Amino acid sequence: MLIASPAILSTLSASQAFGQRRASGPISDLVDVKDPTAKAVGYLEDFTKSKAAKGNKCSTCSLYVKGADKNGKEAGTCAIFPKKFVYGSAYCNSWAKKA
Ligand code: SF4
Numbered sequence: 001m002l003i004a005s006p007a008i009l010s011t012l013s014a015s016q017a018f019g020q021r022r023a024s025g026p027i028s029d030l031v032d033v034k035d036p037t038a039k040a041v042g043y044l045e046d047f048t049k050s051k052a053a054k055g056n057k058c059s060t061c062s063l064y065v066k067g068a069d070k071n072g073k074e075a076g077t078c079a080i081f082p083k084k085f086v087y088g089s090a091y092c093n094s095w096a097k098k099a
Contacts, residue, residue: 002097003026006097011024016036017030023032026083027077027083027085029083029084029085030045030063030070030071030084030085030086030087031043031073031078031081031084031085031086031090031098035081037080037081038092041092041093041094042092042093043086043090043091043092044090044091044092045087045089045090046087046089046090046091047089047090047091050091052091052093053091053095056078056089056095057089057090057091057092057095058078058086058087058088058089058090058092058095059074059076060088060097060098061095061097061098062079062096062097062099063078063079063080063094063096063098064076064077064078064086065077065078065086066081067085068085068096070085070087073087073088074076074087074088074089075087075088076088080092080094
């Protein structure tokens with residue numbers, strides 16, 4: 001009969017919790033410009049294509065948190081798009097100046 005020590009049980013619980021986090025899905029995809037939310041806020045992957053941007057872009061937005069590069073470009077997360085990345089050089093109509 002195998003009896004697990006409390007330390008092993010603790011490790012197993014941590015592994016199971018980690019597995020659950022991974023199962024819920026890491027952030028890996030970029031926002032699709034055809035996504036309904038992206039369309040609603042006028043999301044563009046290139047801020048220079050928007051006259052409304054006036055030089056503003058995701059990387060200077062208060063809702064942006066820098067993350068890993070995607071396709072050789074800076075990317076990060078945005079509160080508007082849970083579980084997705086936006087390019088730092090993207091823009092949408094919900095841009096808000098960092099405090
Ligand atoms: S809210 Fe800010 S970070 Fe999010 S997509 Fe719009 S401009 Fe980019």
